[in-house]
Amino acid sequence: MIEREIIHTTTASKRLFDVLQDVVQFLLLFLRIFLEMFVMLIQKALPKRLKDISGEVVLITGTGHGIGRELALHYASLGSTVICVDINEKNNLQTVQKAKRLNLGDVHSFICDVSKREQVMALADRVKAEVGPISVLINNVGIMPTHPILQQSAEEIQRVFDVNVFSQFWTIQAFLSHMEEKNRGHIIALSSIAGVVGLSNLVPYCATKFAVRGLMEALHEELREGPYRNMIKTTTIFPYMTNTGLCKHPKVKFPSILGLLDPKEVAMRIVEAHRSDALEVTIPSCLLHINNWTRLLPDHCGLMLKDYIDSGVESDLI
Numbered sequence: 097m098i099e100r101e102i103i104h105t106t107t108a109s110k111r112l113f114d115v116l117q118d119v120v121q122f123l124l125l126f127l128r129i130f131l132e133m134f135v136m137l138i139q140k141a142l143p144k145r146l147k148d149i150s151g152e153v154v155l156i157t158g159t160g161h162g163i164g165r166e167l168a169l170h171y172a173s174l175g176s177t178v179i180c181v182d183i184n185e186k187n188n189l190q191t192v193q194k195a196k197r198l199n200l201g202d203v204h205s206f207i208c209d210v211s212k213r214e215q216v217m218a219l220a221d222r223v224k225a226e227v228g229p230i231s232v233l234i235n236n237v238g239i240m241p242t243h244p245i246l247q248q249s250a251e252e253i254q255r256v257f258d259v260n261v262f263s264q265f266w267t268i269q270a271f272l273s274h275m276e277e278k279n280r281g282h283i284i285a286l287s288s289i290a291g292v293v294g295l296s297n298l299v300p301y302c303a304t305k306f307a308v309r310g311l312m313e314a315l316h317e318e319l320r321e322g323p324y325r326n327m328i329k330t331t332t333i334f335p336y337m338t339n340t341g342l343c344k345h346p347k348v349k350f351p352s353i354l355g356l357l358d359p360k361e362v363a364m365r366i367v368e369a370h371r372s373d374a375l376e377v378t379i380p381s382c383l384l385h386i387n388n389w390t391r392l393l394p395d396h397c398g399l400m401l402k403d404y405i406d407s408g409v410e411s412d413l414i
């Protein structure tokens with residue numbers, strides 16, 4: 097009887113000790129979060145410290161046009177070695193010529209359909225042999241079929257996933273070993289505001305951009321925990337509609353506040369996000385906060401705000 101009571105008391109005190117330990121750990125976590133937020137507030141008030149990227153070897157996909165071309169020019173202007181990859185040889189060579197005129201970093205052109213796994217694997221070997229291992233991968237390629245779901249053909253839906261999503265899997269798998277060799281790396285992915293909010297006429301496109309967000313968030317976790325711990329950084333970019341021609345029929349209600357972005361400005365913001373090791377960046381930056389706060393509201397309030405902003409794309413079949 098006494099023995100049973102002693103066992104009971106020991107179990108109860110062990111449970112109490114466990115609970116106290118959990119509470120202390122939670123309070124410590126809370127304190128660390130509070131301190132981190134305090135440090136972040138101070139950092140926000142100070143001028144941004146951007147890391148030097150002149151020694152980086154940066155591979156960018158989709159450099160023949162638009163944001164990719166502007167990224168290539170921006171990285172070259174900062175003295176990085178730039179590897180331009182596109183399916184369109186003529187346009188890619190134009191980008192390379194423009195970048196070479198800056199007379200700063202080394203610039204190379206490679207032709208590849210990044211939606212094809214075997215082409216990407218071969219690209220990784222060629223790049224390593226001809227230029228050396230890369231340290232920065234920018235998954236920029238994207239296409240945008242713009243019409244209602246029932247008018248999207250099976251081939252179109254498959255292709256948009258091949259180009260916008262699977263290409264990113266292939267390049268990550270192909271180039272992680274380059275970064276491992278260098279003992280450092282950074283993977284940057286282009287999602288979109290359409291990867292944060294669903295939009296009509298863009299059902300498959302939005303699904304691909306949400307997929308990129310999921311891919312990058314999970315990849316970040318794996319890199320944080322696995323053998324690449326602290327070696328390889330990730331950044332996901334969510335730009336608003338940009339004036340490259342990709343959005344064929346943009347619908348903008350407030351052009352002075354939320355008009356189409358300039359691809360040069362978008363490229364500049366992406367490089368800044370890379371240089372400050374940001375995890376997720378919307379362009380403009382306020383959109384991520386607006387979306388996060390809006391999702392706390394009841395559903396119909398969010399829809400009212402969406403209807404008020406009334407921006408998106410019209411079908412290209414009209």
Ligand SMILES: NC(=O)c1ccc[n+]([C@@H]2O[C@H](COP(=O)([O-])OP(=O)(O)OC[C@H]3O[C@@H](n4cnc5c(N)ncnc54)[C@H](O)[C@@H]3O)[C@@H](O)[C@H]2O)c1
Pocket residue numbers: 157158159160161162163164181182183184187208209210211236237238239259286287288289334335336337338339340341342343
């Ligand atoms: N333009 C926008 O409004 C906007 C907004 C948000 C996000 N984005 C995203 O930014 C990225 C760049 O968009 P953009 O407007 O500069 O596009 P763009 O159409 O101007 O340029 C895309 C480039 O990718 C190349 N490309 C297409 N398929 C390819 C493939 N399979 N293999 C290799 N190269 C290929 C094209 O030849 C082209 O040079 C995309 O991921 C897009 O979804 C664009």
